[in-house]
Structures are given as structure tokens and as C-alpha cells.
Amino acid sequence: MITSGKSKNNPLSPGTNKIRPIQFQPQELNIKLRPGALYKFKMFYKPADDFPLDVYYLMDSSYTMRKHIRELQKQAEFVYKELGRFTNNVQFGVGSFVEKPDFPFADPNMQYVYSFQNHLSLTKNINEFKKVIEKSTSGSNYDLPEAGLDGLMQVMACEKELGWRSEARRIIILCTDAPYHSAGDGKMVGAGKPNDMQCHLNESNYYNHSLLQDYPSVSQLYKMASNGNFKIIFAALSNVKKEYEKLAKHILGSSYAELKKQSNIVQIIKTAYQESLRYMMIKYQWPPYIQLTMQPDCSKMDSCEMRHKQALTIDAQLKVKECPENKKDFMQNLELGPVTGGLEDKLKINLEIDCQCECETNAGITNSPLCSNSGTHRCGICECNEDRYGNVCQCNGTITSKTELDKCKQHNNDTSFCSGKGTCVCGKCICDSGFSGNYCEFDDNSCERREDKLCSGHGRCTLGMCHCSSEWIGDDCSCTVNTIKCYPPFSKEICSGNGDCVCGECVCRKSNGKSLFLGSFCDDCEECADKRCKELEDYVDCNYWNNKTYCDQQQEFNQTFNTEVQMLDKSEINNRTWPTAKWCYKKLTNGTSIVFMHYYDKNDQKLQVIIQKELEEESKAKIWIAVGTAICTVLLIGLLTVIAWKVIMDKMDEREYNNFMQKAQEAGFDVAENPIYQPAAISFSNPTFDPVRQ
Numbered sequence: 001m002i003t004s005g006k007s008k009n010n011p012l013s014p015g016t017n018k019i020r021p022i023q024f025q026p027q028e029l030n031i032k033l034r035p036g037a038l039y040k041f042k043m044f045y046k047p048a049d050d051f052p053l054d055v056y057y058l059m060d061s062s063y064t065m066r067k068h069i070r071e072l073q074k075q076a077e078f079v080y081k082e083l084g085r086f087t088n089n090v091q092f093g094v095g096s097f098v099e100k101p102d103f104p105f106a107d108p109n110m111q112y113v114y115s116f117q118n119h120l121s122l123t124k125n126i127n128e129f130k131k132v133i134e135k136s137t138s139g140s141n142y143d144l145p146e147a148g149l150d151g152l153m154q155v156m157a158c159e160k161e162l163g164w165r166s167e168a169r170r171i172i173i174l175c176t177d178a179p180y181h182s183a184g185d186g187k188m189v190g191a192g193k194p195n196d197m198q199c200h201l202n203e204s205n206y207y208n209h210s211l212l213q214d215y216p217s218v219s220q221l222y223k224m225a226s227n228g229n230f231k232i233i234f235a236a237l238s239n240v241k242k243e244y245e246k247l248a249k250h251i252l253g254s255s256y257a258e259l260k261k262q263s264n265i266v267q268i269i270k271t272a273y274q275e276s277l278r279y280m281m282i283k284y285q286w287p288p289y290i291q292l293t294m295q296p297d298c299s300k301m302d303s304c305e306m307r308h309k310q311a312l313t314i315d316a317q318l319k320v321k322e323c324p325e326n327k328k329d330f331m332q333n334l335e336l337g338p339v340t341g342g343l344e345d346k347l348k349i350n351l352e353i354d355c356q357c358e359c360e361t362n363a364g365i366t367n368s369p370l371c372s373n374s375g376t377h378r379c380g381i382c383e384c385n386e387d388r389y390g391n392v393c394q395c396n397g398t399i400t401s402k403t404e405l406d407k408c409k410q411h412n413n414d415t416s417f418c419s420g421k422g423t424c425v426c427g428k429c430i431c432d433s434g435f436s437g438n439y440c441e442f443d444d445n446s447c448e449r450r451e452d453k454l455c456s457g458h459g460r461c462t463l464g465m466c467h468c469s470s471e472w473i474g475d476d477c478s479c480t481v482n483t484i485k486c487y488p489p490f491s492k493e494i495c496s497g498n499g500d501c502v503c504g505e506c507v508c509r510k511s512n513g514k515s516l517f518l519g520s521f522c523d524d525c526e527e528c529a530d531k532r533c534k535e536l537e538d539y540v541d542c543n544y545w546n547n548k549t550y551c552d553q554q555q556e557f558n559q560t561f562n563t564e565v566q567m568l569d570k571s572e573i574n575n576r577t578w579p580t581a582k583w584c585y586k587k588l589t590n591g592t593s594i595v596f597m598h599y600y601d602k603n604d605q606k607l608q609v610i611i612q613k614e615l616e617e618e619s620k621a622k623i624w625i626a627v628g629t630a631i632c633t634v635l636l637i638g639l640l641t642v643i644a645w646k647v648i649m650d651k652m653d654e655r656e657y658n659n660f661m662q663k664a665q666e667a668g669f670d671v672a673e674n675p676i677y678q679p680a681a682i683s684f685s686n687p688t689f690d691p692v693r694q
Contacts, residue, residue: 008348012311014048020167021048024337024345031318034354039318043294043347045338046311047277052089052168054122055269058151060176061096063138068175068265075266076130082270086277092129093122093162097151099141100181100210102189106141113139115210116151118201122163148180152232153216154207156224158199170230171272175259177237180247186214195220218250226252226283229339233272235259252283253339280304280312284336287329290351291319292336323355330355395426403427410439436462448476479503488521488600489563489607490535498522520600524582532598533584536609540596541586543567544611562606570614573597578610585616592617 008028014021025044033039059069072079083090095118101108120132155162155172164170183195195216200209225232232254234244241258248254255275257268282298295315298304306312324330330353337346357379364378371382375393384393397404408417408424418429422440431440447454447461455466459477468477479502486494486501495506499522508515508522518524523532542551548565581597588594595612 012044012046021051022345023048023051024347026347027345028348028350030350032352032354033318033320035320035322037319041316041318043282043314043316044311045280045306045314046309047306049309050087050089052091052165053083053087053171053273054091054093054163054165054168055083055171055173055273056093056095056122056155056162057269058148058155058172058174059094059096059136060146060148060174060178061098061136061139062146062178063140064177065175066138068259069133069136069138072265073130073133076133077126079266079269080126080129082266083273086273089168091122091124091163091165091168092120092126093118094120094129094132094136095151095155095162096136097147098139099143099147100150100186100189100191102211105143105181105189111140112137113141114206115147116154116207118154118158118162118205121161122165145179145181145185146176147210147215148174148176148178149182149215149221150207150210152221153195153197153224154199154201156221156228156230157197158201159228161199161201161205164228169273169276170228171233171269171276172230173233173235173265173269173272175235175265177240177259179240179243181215183215183217183220191215197224218247222251225254226339229253231272231276233257233268235265235268253281278306280306281339282314282336283339284334286334287324287332289321289324290332290334291321293317293319318349318351320351320353323353327356329353390425408439410441437464450476450478474503486521488523488532488535490539491521496521496523496528496532498525498528520602529582529584532582533586536584536596536598537586537594539563540584540594540609540611543609544594562604563609564604564606565609565611567611567613570595570612573610573612581608581610588615 007026007030009026010022012022012025013019023046026041029041031039057072059065059072061069080090080092095116097116098113099105100115101113106113119136120128123129152172152174186192189211191211191214193213195213197216197220200207200213202208224230230253232248232251233256234248234254235257236244237259241256245256248256255272257271259265259268279302280298281301281304282294284292284299286292292299293316296304298314304312304314332349332351332353334349334351335346336349359379362378364376364383366376367373367385368375368377368382370377371384371393372388372390374388375382375384377383382391382393384390387397389395389398395404404427405417405424406412407427408422408429410419417424418431418440419435419437420440421435422429422431424430429438429440431437434444436442436444442462442464444461444464445454446464447466450456454461455468456472456476456478458472458480459466459468461467466475466477468474471480471482473479473481482504483494483501485504486506488496494501495508496517498517499506499508501507506520506522508517508519510516516525517528539551542554543565544567548563552563578597578599581599583595583597586594586596592615595614595616597610599608600606601608
């Protein structure tokens with residue numbers, strides 16, 4: 001639950017002489033928030049022009065610092081004018097320190113020594129400022145460390161005495177060339193009491209408790225600087241840089257600036273003021289169970305940089321992480337605001353932590369039907385009667401009843417209920433997430449995996465087994481019954497009619513253990529090429545005369561496979577190798593042919609179709625070859641027919657003659673010449689012819 005009541009949200013304004021400026025917005029929020037919920041709001045910050053500025057110069061009056069003091073004397077008016085460029089409402093004050101006036105740190109009888117003196121309270125009179133600096137004298141001490149922290153504490157503690165304005169930015173510049181004494185060192189001079197962080201100036205403006213109280217601790221200085229919104233600049237020579245840099249890190253709003261031998265005190269004061277305007281830091285101290293996040297994170301030093309005369313917008317989120325243990329802490333009055341000297345603008349947050357339901361104050365409904373008529377229903381929860389238990393008081397007995405608990409053991413000698421993986425309720429196991437079974441004995445993460453996915457990502461593991469989703473089978477649900485991927489592109493036959501679809505892949509038919517068909521769709525064989533070409537030629541013809549987008553939209557070519565079509569020159573095709581591609585020809589009515597090739601890319605799962613841009617024309621020589629081949633074929637067939645006829649007739653005559661001779665022999669006939677037969681040729685001899693006489 002998140003509610004926001006009336007708030008105070010006056011807009012940013014520069015203010016007037018009578019009306020103080022508003023530099024931080026909003027001023028008050030009333031929030032009711034439950035743990036875990038976020039409340040988002042915006043904050044705005046803009047420094048007002050001519051905002052009051054109080055600058056107190058705390059000098060090390062030891063002899064070694066006289067050069068820097070003289071430089072400040074010369075440039076006092078220049079400092080005033082430089083700061084007047086930023087604001088017309090400046091006050092200056094001057095104080096100095098040396099050391100606690102007693103042995104072993106100093107000899108008060110022989111040396112001009114004091115712990116702290118206020119020479120000039122904060123004033124706008126620059127002439128007074130110049131006179132005080134001109135009259136300042138130098139002191140001395142024996143040891144190297146000095147009482148700078150004594151002076152710093154008094155400058156912050158004596159707000160009224162020094163004239164610090166509550167509405168002004170407050171800057172303290174501690175200028176020194178030596179390290180400092182801190183808490184514990186005062187015991188050397190008998191100052192054993194802890195510093196009380198109070199103002200102790202006498203009528204002469206000297207610190208009169210220097211020999212009674214110890215030096216302040218760093219934590220005390222932190223508290224005073226934080227509460228009073230002081231910005232402290234430790235302007236020290238480089239020989240003590242490490243000491244004061246470390247000190248500045250432990251005091252909120254403090255920094256170190258190097259004081260050079262050729263005095264740069266004017267630049268240090270000017271830079272200190274500019275830095276107070278350049279960065280803004282928000283301070284708050286809230287209980288650990290309340291969390292505030294900001295963008296930008298202004299809780300860190302130097303994270304929120306300001307731009308000249310522009311408002312800084314901060315997006316904030318408030319979150320209560322958990323309920324406080326004590327109910328009195330349910331109401332919180334929180335504050336946060338910029339850490340800028342003198343800026344009193346704060347955001348007050350009145351937070352009510354919603355940790356108690358209103359229903360908790362009611363008695364509830366006794367023996368409510370929502371609690372099986374056996375318990376009191378309060379705040380949505382059942383408080384069961386003594387003889388009942390369960391979420392809705394549905395169980396008889398008590399939660400520790402042995403009879404009921406034994407029902408949740410798989411074996412009598414089990415030492416745990418529900419296999420240690422569940423809760424026994426009413427004699428039944430309510431298994432923890434990831435376990436199933438009557439006794440939670442099955443691990444629902446133990447089923448077979450494929451690619452590190454339980455049940456291949458296609459099922460649910462229950463009772464130690466994969467229960468597959470529709471269209472999936474197998475022990476690990478890795479086998480699909482969907483056959484869509486077994487159809488070749490532009491084909492209506494599963495696996496080209498030459499195989500079976502198993503788990504979404506084609507398994508080609510075999511003979512005597514040898515595959516008769518190859519390829520992703522069993523379409524690679526001696527007799528398959530023409531069939532596949534025939535299936536693709538219409539799609540190729542469409543792509544040749546149109547484009548792929550148009551052809552893919554046609555109903556007759558509607559298919560689920562990805563197809564990539566390339567139109568290449570004949571030279572491009574011939575200059576490349578196509579190891580698995582099959583060549584095809586689509587003959588056109590004008591006698592030309594579209595030449596194309598195809599292959600299936602397993603990696604991309606795409607049908608690749610390469611179409612030759614040039615049509616293939618049949619030459620005249622090829623035509624005569626075809627005609628001559630046809631004529632020769634006809635003549636050859638005729639000749640073979642005559643020869644076959646002759647052979648058949650001779651065989652028939654021979655068979656008839658042999659049959660006749662067999663029958664004649666069986667009848668007892670002799671074979672003799674026909675007496676009336678006359679031969680075709682007759683020879684006659686001349687008796688009077690004598691060849692010898694010739």
C-alpha cells in the first residue's frame with residue numbers, strides 16, 4: 001500500500017530582503033508505505049543569488065606564518081571585492097591560534113602563546129577587517145604540532161559570540177604550516193578533561209579552558225561541522241599535506257588546499273566559495289531498514305555538480321526494506337537536506353510504515369466455514385482449534401500425531417517423512433517444489449536431458465518420467481511426430497516417396513543393408529534426378545520471369561521450407577564448383593531451355609536454387625543429329641525385324657522337314673527320287689568329236 005497525504009511543496013524562489021529564499025523543494029512529504037514497496041519523488045535544488053556568506057579566517061600566528069599574514073593584510077580589500085562578484089552580502093571574521101600555554105609545548109613566561117583568540121567577530125566592515133590583520137602579532141612554541149583544532153572547535157561552538165548567521169553559508173579557512181594536536185595530547189599539559197564542545201571565550205576573546213580541556217577529537221569536529229553546516233578549508237603548506245588531507249576526509253564538507261610559499265590565500269578563499277556552489281551533497285541519517293536511492297547519487301561527495309543559475313533535479317526512491325521490531329518505530333519523522341553552510345532548507349518526511357493489518361485488531365470469525373468450521377478466520381488466515389490443524393483446519397488431531405505422520409513414510413523404518421522432500425499434512429505428503437510421488441520419492445529434475453534441457457524442453461518431468469507435450473514422443477521427448485520437415489520443397493511426397501519420416505527426419509529405404517537413396521529427403525539416386533527437376537521446374541520458371549517475392553506469394557508454390565534463389569551468369573556458374581548440385585533443364589515452347597541446378601543446404605536448412613541468366617538454345621547440328629539418330633533407329637529396327645523373320649522361318653521349315661522324315665521312317669517308306677522328275681540341266685555327248693585332234 002502506497003499513499004501520499006498533504007505535502008508542502010513551495011516552488012524554488014530567490015527571496016527578497018524580507019522573505020527568505022527557497023532553495024530546496026519539496027519541503028514536506030506525508031507517506032504511508034508498506035515494506036518492499038517503492039515511493040518515487042523528485043527533489044529540486046537551486047542556490048539563490050546574493051545568498052549570505054560568512055567567512056572566518058583562522059590563522060596560525062606562529063612566527064613561520066608571518067609572510068602569509070602580511071599577504072592577507074595587503075589583499076584584504078581585494079578578497080572582499082572578489083567575493084562581492086558572487087554575492088553582495090559578505091561578512092568576515094578573524095581569529096588565530098598558537099599552542100596550549102604550558103610546558104612541554106610552550107613557556108608562557110618567555111613566549112607569546114595562547115590556544116585561541118577571536119580578533120574580529122563576523123562583520124561587513126572591511127576596514128575593521130584590515131585593521132585587525134595589520135595589528136596581529138606572531139607567537140611561538142617549542143614543539144612542531146599546534147593548537148589548530150582547539151581554535152577550530154571554538155570557532156564552530158561560539159556561533160553567537162562570533163556572529164555566525166543562521167541563514168548564511170559558513171566557510172572557515174584554517175591557515176597553517178604545521179601539524180595539529182588532537183584528543184589525548186592535552187594530558188601532556190594536564191588538560192585531562194574531554195573537550196565539551198562548548199564555547200569558552202573570556203571578555204578578551206581568549207579561549208580560557210585551554211589548560212582544563214583536552215584537544216577535540218576528529219569525531220567531535222565532524223559532529224560540530226555537520227550540525228552547524230560549516231565548510232572547512234585546511235589551507236596548509238605541502239609539508240603537512242598528508243595530515244590535513246586525511247583529516248579532511250573524516251570531517252563532512254571539508255577539503256584541503258595547498259598554501260604556497262608565494263601566498264595564494266585570496267585564490268583559496270575564492271575557490272572555497274566557488275566549490276561551495278559547484279557541488280551539492282545531501283545529508284541524512286535514517287534507520288537501516290529505510291533505504292533512499294538518488295539519481296544522481298547526491299549522498300556522495302562531488303557527485304552532484306551544479307550548473308550556473310540552473311536547478312538540479314534529483315530523482316529519488318524511498319523504500320522500507322523490512323518492518324521495525326518495535327511498533328513505536330512504525331511512525332518515522334525523517335529529514336534530509338543539502339550539506340551547505342547556512343542552508344536551513346530541509347525536506348521533512350513523515351513516514352508511516354504499514355506493518356500491521358487493520359484486521360489484526362478484530363476478533364475474527366469463530367468456526368468459520370473458510371476454516372472447515374473448526375477454526376477462527378482472521379486476516380485471511382485460519383487459527384485452528386486444538387483438535388484440528390492444516391491450512392484450513394481440514395485435518396483431525398494435531399500436527400505431531402504419530403498415526404498421521406506414519407502415513408507419510410514410504411517404509412516403516414524410514415527416519416524422515418515424505419522422503420525428506422515434503423510436508424506431511426493430514427497423513428498425505430505435500431511435496432516441495434521439484435519433487436513428486438505419494439512420498440515425494442521422485443526427483444522431477446532427474447529425467448533425461450537433451451542439450452541440457454529437461455525432457456528436451458518438450459515435456460514435463462513428473463514421477464521420474466518425461467510426460468511429453470503433443471507432437472513429441474520418446475523417453476526424453478526428443479522425437480517429433482510432425483512430418484512437415486520430411487516433405488521436400490515443392491513436393492507432396494514424404495521423403496520423396498523413398499523413405500520414412502522418423503523423428504522429423506527422413507530415413508531412406510535400404511536393400512541388403514545398402515541405401516538405395518541418399519540426401520536429406522531421399523531424393524538423390526540415379527532415377528530421382530528427372531523427377532526432382534520436374535517438381536521444381538514450374539517454380540524456377542516463375543522466378544526466371546518474375547521475382548522470388550512474387551513467386552513465394554503464389555498459392556501453387558506455398559511451402560514451409562526456406563528457399564534461396566540465385567540468378568547467375570553462365571560464366572559465374574562455370575567458374576564455381578557445386579559438389580552436391582543437380583543440373584536440370586526446363587524446355588520452353590520456343591525451343592530454348594532454362595538451365596538451373598539445385599541442392600539442399602543442411603546447415604541453413606534451405607533449398608538452394610541457382611538459375612542461369614542465359615537461356616540455352618539448341619544448335620542445328622544437334623537437330624540433324626537428332627533426326628539422323630531417329631532415321632537410323634527406324635532402319636535398324638526394320639533390318640533387325642527382317643533378320644528375325646528369316647531366322648524364325650528357317651527354324652519353322654527345319655522343324656517341318658524333320659517332322660516329315662520322322663513320320664516317313666515310322667511308316668516304312670523309303671526315300672527315293674521321283675521317276676518323273678527331270679533335272680533342270682541335261683548334258684549330251686557328240687560321238688564324232690575327237691578332242692585329241694583339236
